[in-house]
Amino acid sequence: MSAAAGIEEVPQMNLKINWKNLHGSKKTFRNGVYASVLAAVLLVALILLNLVVRALPSKYTEYDISTSALFTLSETSTNLLHELQTDVKAYYLAVSGQEDSNITRLLDRYADESSHFSWEQRDPVLYPTFAKKYDGASTGCVVLTTADNYDVVSYNDMYPMDLDAYYNSGTYQYSFDAENCLTAGIARVIRTTSYRMYELTGHGETSLESDFTETLDNAGVAVEELNLTTAGSIPADADELIINAPLADVTEDEAVMLSAYVEGGGKLLVVTDFTISTSHLDTVLAACGMTRQEGLLVETDADNYPYGYPQTYLMPSISSCEMLAGMTSGMRVYMPIAQGIVQSDDSEYVLTTLLSTSDQAYSLLDYTNAETVEKSEEDPEGSFAVAVAAENTSTGARVVWINCPNALLSATNQSVSGGNAQMLGSLANWFNVEQTTAVISSKSLSAESLTVPNGAMIGLGLLFIFVLPIVCLIAGVVICLIRRRR
Template sequence: MKIKSIKLEKGRRQTKHGSYSLMLTAIVVAAAVVVNLIVSELPSKYTQIDLTSAQLSVLTEQSEELLDSLTEDITIYYVVQDENRDTNVSRLLERYEGASGHIKVVEKDPVRYPKFTSQYTDESLTENSVIIECGGQSRIINYEDMYESEFNYNYYSYETTGFDAEGQITSAIAALSSGSLPKIYTLTGHNEATVGTSLQSSIEKENVQTEELNLISEERVPEDADAVMILSPQQDLTDAEAQKLLNYLRTGGRAVIVTDYSTEEMPNLESVLEYYGMEKAEGVVLESDNGHYVQVPYYLLPTIESTEVSEDLTGGGSYVLVAAAQGLQLSENTRDGLTVTSVLTTSDNSYSKTDVENMKTYAQEDGDIDGPFSIGALATETVELTEELLAETAEVSEDVSLDTVLDGLEIEEEEADTDADSGTDAESGTDTASDDADAESSADTDSETDTESGAEDEDAEDDTETAETRIAVFTSSSLLDESANQMVSGGNYRLFVNTISWLCGNETTVSIPAKSMSTEYLTVPAASASFWSILVIGVIPGGFLIAGLYTWLRRRRQ
């Protein structure tokens, strides 16, 4: 009887423990399921770690800022079969979707939906391509354009060097969400330099349209121009072209002007620069400070000043390389409203070689001009778009030279200064005669008249629209050279694209460089290799052996 009761009691305990174990297992499984469900809903940046050196699937700060500012819904169609998925592209799209509630990624299998892409393009798309849609507009990014490649002459084959998916996707999102795109006209007709493929790609990723402009055939700079680009002309502008350019700039136009040293005289272009407080020094700038040049004294590494176009390049970690640049001397006495600031400056030990054609030494000689110089500068001017100014700049007279126009403008400025001075003198005279009763009465009358006139002027000023002229000048086209840009890890292009963005009024740049996928090798000197070999093969194992032997002896004695 006792044995039977003991067995029953034992069975109850086993059943009770089994129920507890089953319940605990169910709770653990349920908790694991809930945790997995919660984690699956978290953005991929919290659940995935990108261990690649280039952070291929990690969004840059520019992309995150853009995604945070989105107000419209954007759909990204990912054209791919599951078994052909590119991991880099797939993970990057997950990051986009997790970074903004306005982004939705939809996968489209080209086998199941063979006619889907025909809604957006007549061309066939490679798998892993992306279609971005917003408000009835769309942009297509072909998979073949997401990777950059170069020909390796050592192995006579192409190798992948960069991953540009983020740059192109972010650029497309910015373009679709902004609506209209700014347009820059590139001046032609003077054997200007051309923009290389890489720089053109960076400008396009900034969502800027480019179009050629011939001011000989056009009556004026087009009204839809956000800026004009003049890239190292080899011949001077005609009087009519220079007047058209000046008229555009005087009414709030914007331009980036890149020049080069040349034996060809260009008085018209230089006159436009001088009107905005920048005068070119004769010759080519050389450096005697070896911290401001590389290889030869005219391969300059100028100091980068903190400006609206160069702020992200300051701090000592970035460089700009320009070769054979001319010096700019900035005017200290500019007219009211005009501000001229330096972007790139040479050191105090720089100088300009004036006799470039017969130069036999890099050393400074008699007749050379002492530095420092600006070799990149910005000019800004707030202008009132009065009826007189608009009428004055509406037409160009073919019979009037640019010098005549500039002389007229100089006379107008002098007269304005004279009127301002005489106005000050009149006020001073009125104050002196205030003790005389008749003069006091007259002054009161004049004061009332002036008050009424001033009120009318203020009302007129309130109705007058204002605009801001913006000009950027760089004195070497090597700023646009791809090899020079590579020597400074992209610093040249970043400065130029920042300048384009500033001219177009963009607050931030969305041109993201391709992420490098080039193979990087760790070079270990022979002495270091020997040290690490001894440490890893001898010292560390020996230390563990000694520690183990010591522990064994100590325990044995106890």
């Protein structure tokens, strides 16, 4: 046997390529590349979208779902911020990691509304000498600054405690008053002019309480007492005078001084008690075109007096006018025990009704002898003015008369959440031809519990315990059967 014959013949290998499988692999690879590119594009798009969303104002990306709308700015604040022309920088003094989220979110809202407002946090640990530059500044406060002025809003002012609740029940209840404090603070730091209001004394007048003096302070108005008998004249620096519910009439000499002051373009606010005879003071007001409507006002429209109170406790309608520009929608004023004001048709003063009853009211003439407030045939009826503004465009004189002795009392003001104080602030700003800002009510920090009526408990129990689980079970069975048949 030859050597060649000893070599076994190797069978040929099957090298036929399966082009079908190769084509499928290429398709799979191509789909994978497409999927990877698509995922990368989607990832980049999400990153860009996230950057865009983060750049948007927080009012568009964060929703205020708090029960008392803690972070929703009022119309007053937004109007002030939109009209802001001065750069205001706020510094929030708080240790890093211990910030109050309520305050920071509210500051973000302010910054969203105006490019002239911005804020930064200052950590007292990192900046130990920062607070020393501002009187009254301490940890937790907000310092509002401009190029030439500053104002410190303390933490306690932003979180006032309800003293009535503490003394009556011993419980600590706080409200969130930061918006009112910050808006008032901004108004103070951008104001370049201050004013002086003299409060007449010597006739048993009611002194303005803190509710009203704080509002005037926010308007840049300082209050100082004035006794005309001892002073002998009205000071030259008097921007306005206020006579608040005197228990006695002014003297004839004082009436002459007041008349001369008004005729010379002065600003005068008078609050009177119709049970007190003030003939001399009435003469000053009559020269401005205003006289008394005899009788005691009685309201029959339920929308114009508080439920459960006498019909003589008025909640009059507020006129939409420049004198009360700071009275926001929904704000009310309270005028318990008032008398009407009659306006002259031929006065040289321009008269504007500020507060008025409904057209269903009447004036009870014989109120001193009446045992009830039932209307008699002699009692005039209709709409009566409770407060009137008079302006002499030639001399610049401005006079306001409120014919209700309780108009500027703290208890009255608190009954309408600061409405009466805001009215005074608005009038002071009208006197001084200044932009007005409103008093913003504090917001409660206590959330009301959600209660379910007993009648609905059974129905809701059946719905969540039986109906919904059975519906889900049936839906699952149907889906499984459909998939098996496929």
